[in-house]
Amino acid sequence: MAFESLNEFLSMGTHGPFVWSVYGISLVLLFGCYFSSMKAKKDQIKRLKQRYLREQKS
Amino acid sequence: MNWIWFHKLGSPKWFFQWANKWSKFAFFIGVLLLTIGVVWGLGFAPADYQQGNSFRIIYIHVPTAILAQSCYLGLGVAGIVSLVWRMKMAPVFIKAVAPLGAVMALIALISGAIWGKPTWGAWWVWDARLTSVLILFLLYMGVIAIQNSLDDMQLADKAVAVISVVGLINLPIIKYSVEWWNTLHQPATFTITAKPAMPMEMWLPLLLSTLGMYGFIAGVAMWRMQAEVLVREHRANWVKKEVLDNGI
Numbered sequence: 077m078a079f080e081s082l083n084e085f086l087s088m089g090t091h092g093p094f095v096w097s098v099y100g101i102s103l104v105l106l107f108g109c110y111f112s113s114m115k116a117k118k119d120q121i122k123r124l125k126q127r128y129l130r131e132q133k134s
Numbered sequence: 135m136n137w138i139w140f141h142k143l144g145s146p147k148w149f150f151q152w153a154n155k156w157s158k159f160a161f162f163i164g165v166l167l168l169t170i171g172v173v174w175g176l177g178f179a180p181a182d183y184q185q186g187n188s189f190r191i192i193y194i195h196v197p198t199a200i201l202a203q204s205c206y207l208g209l210g211v212a213g214i215v216s217l218v219w220r221m222k223m224a225p226v227f228i229k230a231v232a233p234l235g236a237v238m239a240l241i242a243l244i245s246g247a248i249w250g251k252p253t254w255g256a257w258w259v260w261d262a263r264l265t266s267v268l269i270l271f272l273l274y275m276g277v278i279a280i281q282n283s284l285d286d287m288q289l290a291d292k293a294v295a296v297i298s299v300v301g302l303i304n305l306p307i308i309k310y311s312v313e314w315w316n317t318l319h320q321p322a323t324f325t326i327t328a329k330p331a332m333p334m335e336m337w338l339p340l341l342l343s344t345l346g347m348y349g350f351i352a353g354v355a356m357w358r359m360q361a362e363v364l365v366r367e368h369r370a371n372w373v374k375k376e377v378l379d380n381g382i
Contacts, residue, residue: 078180085177088187094252095190098245099172102194105237106350110161113234113354116361124368124377 144221146363147372157356164349168197171343179336189336191249196324196340197347199242202270203305205235205351206298209277210305213298216291223359225291226366228298229281230358234351236274243267254318262311263319266304273301287366 079085088095142148175193182189209228216224246264247257258264277294284290312321323331324344330337367373 078178088190089181091186091188091190091252094188094248095176098191098194098248099176101244102198102241105241109234109237109354110350113357113361117357117364120361120364121377121380124364124373125380127368128374128378 144219144223146222146226146367147370149223150360150363150376153356153360157353157360159353160349160356161353164346164351164353166346167342168346168350171197171339171341171346174339175336175343179339180333182336185253188249188252191245192323192336193340193343195242195245195249197344198238198245199267200324200344201347201351202235202238202242202267203308204348205231205238206270206273206301207305209235209298210302213295216295217299222366223363225295226359226362227355228277228291228294230362231355232274232277232281232294234355234358236271236278238347238351239267239271239274243271259318261317261319262315263308263317266308266311269304270301270308273297273304277301 077085086092086096142152172193176190179190181187208231212224212227212231215221216228243264246267250259251257277297280297281290281294284293311317312319324337324340325331326341332340364373364377
């Protein structure tokens with residue numbers, strides 16, 4: 077570890093708010109990329125499935 | 135040289151099945167490397183002798199900035215392929231990757247601003263590097279806006295291909311901005327070709343987080359492209375089979 081204690085790690089010298097806000101914002105945005113992309117594929121498969129099944133019935 | 139793989143990649147069916155196999159792999163390897171790189175960088179790399187601990191922002195800032203440019207390079211190449219050879223997968227790539235590139239540019243800009251405050255004393259300066267990356271972000275937003283505002287899909291594909299190609303001019307400007315102009319932004323510290331300007335314990339986690347970011351984006355980009363292929367090819371028999379066989 078580059079830090080002596082957990083407190084020191086969290087405070088990052090005096091730069092804690094800067095470092096942690098960057099990682100927090102990035103985590104949220106990256107998760108958004110993951111979630112929206114996965115959902116796009118799943119939703120499209122569901123949508124087409126319903127459509128094909130409807131077409132088969134009629 | 136064997137070009138069969140290139141022609142195969144141009145086939146939506148082949149791509150879809152190939153992505154089924156590789157997207158998760160790319161995604162998980164990406165997340166794993168990114169996690170290792172970030173934890174190493176945050177907790178174990180030594181503090182910078184000038185910037186102290188604020189330099190740890192580099193493990194997000196540099197990978198996202200590199201990806202923002204790589205994604206745009208991809209857009210530009212796909213734009214050329216789309217306009218010259220009319221390959222079906224090229225506009226799919228542009229549509230799927232533009233939002234991801236925009237997020238990468240946005241994270242690079244935000245993390246840069248937050249890093250700038252303790253280091254330069256300012257969130258933002260109209261420096262050549264910062265401005266050219268802001269333009270990159272705006273180019274992405276332009277591509278996304280035009281893609282969504284034109285109802286005629288073929289026209290939209292052509293329009294975004296043209297912007298993607300024209301916007302390529304911005305990439306060398308970003309790269310050389312720190313050399314051509316007297317910028318506040320520091321020159322590149324992360325190189326693979328030359329001896330890095332930082333010690334190994336700082337450079338290796340940066341390499342891992344950059345490779346990880348490539349894997350992450352490759353994985354999610356494949357899912358987005360697959361979704362778009364389904365939209366465009368929904369009349370094809372193979373799509374019908376693929377969808378009905380899918381367990382969702």
